[in-house]
Amino acid sequence: MMNWTLYKHEMKGSIRLLVIFLAVITLYVSVIIRMYDPELIKTLDGFVEAMPEIMAAVGMSAGAASLMGFMISYLYGFILLVFPMIFYILRGNGLIAKYVDKGSMVSLVAAPVKRRTIAFTQMAVLCSGGLILLIYATGLELVVAQSSFPGELVVGDLLRVNAGLLCLHLFIAAICFLSSCLFSDTKYSIAFGAGIPTLMYILQMLANVGGAAEKAKYFTVFTLFDPQGIVEGTASSIAGAGILLGGAVLLFLAAVLIFQKKDLWI
Numbered sequence: 148m149m150n151w152t153l154y155k156h157e158m159k160g161s162i163r164l165l166v167i168f169l170a171v172i173t174l175y176v177s178v179i180i181r182m183y184d185p186e187l188i189k190t191l192d193g194f195v196e197a198m199p200e201i202m203a204a205v206g207m208s209a210g211a212a213s214l215m216g217f218m219i220s221y222l223y224g225f226i227l228l229v230f231p232m233i234f235y236i237l238r239g240n241g242l243i244a245k246y247v248d249k250g251s252m253v254s255l256v257a258a259p260v261k262r263r264t265i266a267f268t269q270m271a272v273l274c275s276g277g278l279i280l281l282i283y284a285t286g287l288e289l290v291v292a293q294s295s296f297p298g299e300l301v302v303g304d305l306l307r308v309n310a311g312l313l314c315l316h317l318f319i320a321a322i323c324f325l326s327s328c329l330f331s332d333t334k335y336s337i338a339f340g341a342g343i344p345t346l347m348y349i350l351q352m353l354a355n356v357g358g359a360a361e362k363a364k365y366f367t368v369f370t371l372f373d374p375q376g377i378v379e380g381t382a383s384s385i386a387g388a389g390i391l392l393g394g395a396v397l398l399f400l401a402a403v404l405i406f407q408k409k410d411l412w413i
Contacts, residue, residue: 239323
């Protein structure tokens with residue numbers, strides 16, 4: 148089902164991007180968690196109250212009563228959503244569409260390797276990269292939280308929230324991979340692979356602001372990821388994560404089927 152030679156080659160091609168995004172995650176996670184302080188929280192809450200629409204748009208809210216609640220407000224509305232999304236957009240395009248656009252995919256499928264194997268291998272590369280980012284972020288959150296505020300973070304809550312986040316990440320990755328398999332021209336692959344997740348995130352930002360714009364939540368999958376609901380164990384938040392995971396599986400399978408029937412002689 149997978150070609151390990153191709154997998155190792157493509158994972159090496161992911162290293163530079165991974166290093167960049169791991170560095171960004173390190174910076175933001177380390178700084179934001181260490182900002183959890185009653186006095187500083189009052190200052191941050193003041194910013195939220197002064198600019199409610201802007202802060203709400205990126206998922207930031209006032210009144211965090213716990214370290215996990217603080218992390219949800221300041222990490223899970225923007226940082227841990229947008230940066231992995233950019234990784235999926237950039238890497239997803241390079242795994243299929245870029246090869247087809249350059250004409251080098253013909254040489255790859257000419258080798259004694261099934262198209263399905265190539266597609267599953269490239270899909271595994273994309274998912275592995277995202278998994279590395281999330282596992283690293285989880286470990287970093289645990290280390291920084293426990294070293295700075297021992298006993299404040301409920302580890303089970305963090306793991307459940309990040310499991311839900313993984314479901315969202317996989318769905319976004321699946322959109323990017325499907326676009327890469329669907330289009331032979333990288334400009335269209337990027338346009339759809341980047342455009343759809345970005346548009347949905349913008350709609351989520353509008354929904355967060357509230358008012359008449361709140362109806363935008365019905366047109367974005369980001370609504371299905373509810374970290375606070377996951378912490379509280381609500382049925383709707385768990386169902387949302389399940390829908391994201393199921394949708395990701397279906398989109399990935401569709402991408403593989405499209406690639407199997409794709410005309411590569413362009």
